[in-house]
Amino acid sequence: MTFSETDFFPVDAPQAGLLGADELRALNEKVAAVFKSLAIDKRRLPASQLGGRGIPAYVAEWVLEKVVPGQGELTAAEATKVLEWAAKVIPGPSEQNIIKHRLAQGQTVKVLTPLQAEVQIKKGKEPERVAQLSLLGISDAYISDALLDEYPDLLRQGMWGVVQLGALPDGVAVLSFQPMQASINLNLYKEARKKFTLHEWRAVLLTTLGFDPSAFSETQQTWLLCRLLPLVQKNMHMMELAPKGTGKSFMYENISPKVRLISGGNISPAVLFVNNASGNWGLLARFKVVVLDEVQTSKFEKPEEIVGGLKGYLANGKLTRGGLHETASDCGFVMLANITLDDEQRPLKNSLVEELPKFLRETAFLDRIKALVPGWELPKLSSRLLVSLDSPLTVGLKSDFFGDALVALREDLTAESYASRAVKLGGKMPYRRNEEAVRSMAAGLMKIQFPHGEVSSEDFYAYCFKPAIRLRQGIWDELYGLDSEYRQYEALIKQA
Template sequence: MITLDNLDNKLLENYRGFVVKKDLVRSVKVGANVPVFVLEYLIANSCSTDDEEKIRQGMENVKKILSEHYVNPEESNLIQSRIRQEGSYKIIDKISVKLDTKKDLYWAQLQNSNIKDGVISDAMVSEHDKMLMGGIWAIIDVEYDAYSKDGAVLHPFVIKDINPIQLSSFDNSKLITKRKEFSKGEWLNVLLRSCGYEPESEGMSHRIKMLLLSRLIPMVESNFNFIELGPRSTGKSFVYKELTPYAVLISGGQGTVAKLFVHGSTGRVGAVGQWDAICFDEATDKIFKDSDAIPLMKDYLESGSFSRAGTGGEITGVASIILNGNINQPVETILQTSHLFAALSDEVNTDTAFLDRLHFYLPGWEMIKFSPKNFTNSYGFSTDYFSECLKSFRRITYTDVLEEHFSLGSHLKQRDTKPVKKTVSGFIKLLHPDGTYTKEDVKEYLEIALEMRRRVKEQLKRIGGMEFWDTNFSYIDKESQEEHFVGLPEEKGSHLIENTPLQPGVCYTCTSDGDHLALVRIEVVTTQGSGKLNVTGLSNTKVKENIKNTYQYIKANEKSILNSQHSLSSLDLSVQVTTVLGSNISTGIGSAVYMSIISSIYKKNLKPGLAVLGNISVGGAVEKSINLADKITMLSENGAKTTIVPMDNLPELSNVPASVLGNTDVPFYSNNQILMQKGILLE
């Protein structure tokens, strides 16, 4: 007995003939090599009904076709023999083509049939040129010709006809006109069921639904640059592998100039001109086989075009680029020690010019791990129809929609504005194909767009420093003139510097090694002893010298620094140095160490959220801090309420972003007495 819910009935009422019961696909046991769109192509017309008997008959027919014509890899010899015996045979297989430049002809390769040198005409290759780029699934007529030779070598398998497994004609008007029969929530569920997901299953919050839906944006928006990094088993590549014949998966390390951009000898445009979306699977291992593909990809990600010597000028493409990969650590751990691009392959994970061109960073760590209960048994659009709908939406744009009601904040540059507008446009195409939407709809999509682009920018700031300081993304409601700021879920509560009074002996600072910053926590514990200094948490000898010099300065000036009740000769000091965030610690921590030692000896709390920059030399001179603006910014973003800075750094204060100075007080000091006055919490 088939049980239908209200949404099933609505779909059958409005889209009969275009929908299919999704569990039928899973019930057809044909092996893992058959994409969903191949199976649904075969069952959509015969099984788009709620009549159990018709569904049963339709499924029997589908199973018969598959058993007789679909090729399982282990049956390749049997199929080749059947083609020979019958002279001509129709099969369902994935066909690709390679050019033999030595003989100036093409050879067809049938994936599961294990035919590697099938004869195919130039005209057929021209008609179905995607066979040259990863191949296509098709119903293929193969003929056996025992006299077909290339010299003395027999090539008996001849491709006579190809029918790609996708609709031969398409009209999206029905999808658009009937959209009004569904609420926004119902339509979102329809789209997710069409992808095979069950939106009403456990764990499917509205946010998860929207994140799942966002995986379709590269299919409806041309030149959309999308990245998703997260745990395994979250279905990152499912959409691009199974649901559409217009996307191609490229395995890690297989991205060559010829395959992606243009073939040097033939001048044929590569994947960017052939597909709607190119998904680099396992981008955490390696993306490109040729190192010279990287600059071409940067050009393409930026403008949708590239130029290559000998190709006769600029070449354009419309393919969206997707990078998928696995993150094995908790995101909190990654953010404490590194950045969220670190999992990408070494060729690009610190290349800010490459990473800055990514439009949308989907937080894969939020996605649910899929189990059978998360896949739907209900109706959804058949994937051949659905994929054609997605493709048809690429011809229209809604990139100016947000300007009807909102303007973007000052921190968004041109490279940020474009991704935000394209993301909003993509959501409108998917959820409002009839062009009917509200201000609240646009606001929801705008906030998602700002978050996903800001995630890119925040990681660039961790890698590249002040060049990417402007990450405080916002939008302004044109009607109320109210400005709204959009944060990142993973950054909430991540203030690493306590906003309560610091315990005696605890102080924070920031060091820099070139462009690489480290947020450092210093903790000093003082006990009665014989004047020993013990430093832990450090391997850098120069930083250890930094600490020893500060200690020696206090020891040499005990009478002026400490009162008569305290002497370093009767105290043992343990100094623990911890890198809380960022790269390896560097020198320049003397002033923070001084503050920690004195507050520990006197058992005095320091101000809430206190950080100290600069160094005190053996002679007591205050040395300025390098990379001041970067350091203050990093400290501020991680909770610093007060950052005390050497007076010699005063001219550089103008380099610190105004938004940072609005959150963090920056007093100056010229000697150790003023430093203590401004850091100790008054009782």
């Protein structure tokens, strides 16, 4: 099934509400005035060249605020200062042994790195607290109970921060830790949203993600914002299919340390669910969102066990493996895959999932995926689509603050309450999973665009309900085409 721009946002709908260049330029001062120290000029990051140090945007922006706080474009002197600081504190791949050599000489070393800890309990031995510093290749540093008590996220998904290391006779110790932490006051975030119109807010969100909103149509803006759904909604499981180069993983890499992107390599049940030998929980238990990139070429160990475990998890949020361990998780699961397009830039294959591994095409598995984002409708990622010197709107929210605000919205049930009343599907016998998926996605889109809870019925339909139907329709089309069992229901998902 194909949709056109006017099918999605008809000409008499708010499509005409996109902001012009002058309106976007005027918005810079407004964003800075409303969010103050939580706003940042997004041109500062590419000018700093911190991306070359291999750190995500939410870390790089924290570095900028720590080393050269301020607004406006980054000056040459500020860029030099940042790079000098980074050279001392952010280790490159070739500097691991230099740092270890300094530690062996008795020096203390400060590095900006992700830090993750675990408690190892072995029979007949005292429990050991062990820290891992992946950028340094250190997996067994000593860490104190005091640090673990102060920063419990170190034991969950880990945290980025400045770590001071020192040598012990039998290893390395974490002496101190200064984390990246954004303070979130959700009520203030909601109050700030009230100061913007819907189109202003959508533009601010896209700029925060690093995109130039003036480079996208309204429908394309919506698909970009839909990528945020797994952050604001618990157990939001999605798939995005697109050709190469559309930036499917760009946002997930740079939004939050609570999002884990797996790109390439082997994917095993132990990595996703739980390691039965050690009892350590996998990624789906420790992160808020887990993203599998390049799914069409990924290597899966024990694929039958993986898809079996995923079917159970996607259905009820329970993680288990062989019955040895069991826990609940609200982690969202996202699959990104490349597909082939024809000369008109439409999917070439009759079935959109035809190029996925066979075990991921099983309808019982696909049915548990709530949404299919039509990434083929987005342009290939290029410099003209990103915030640059020529962009009219360049001021957005700091990435670490924004990511934490989105995750905090998971606990806000205002949108769920609204969607439960407003979302009703039509037809003789609506399919239950379609209703649940559309309602959850509509609530999520409300959280993203109307976090303050104030939305007209017209805007809710145009910007929340209708896009949610389109996202679920992509999955439903696949199920309808692959399995006759689903043809007892109507082919089109529609409003009651």
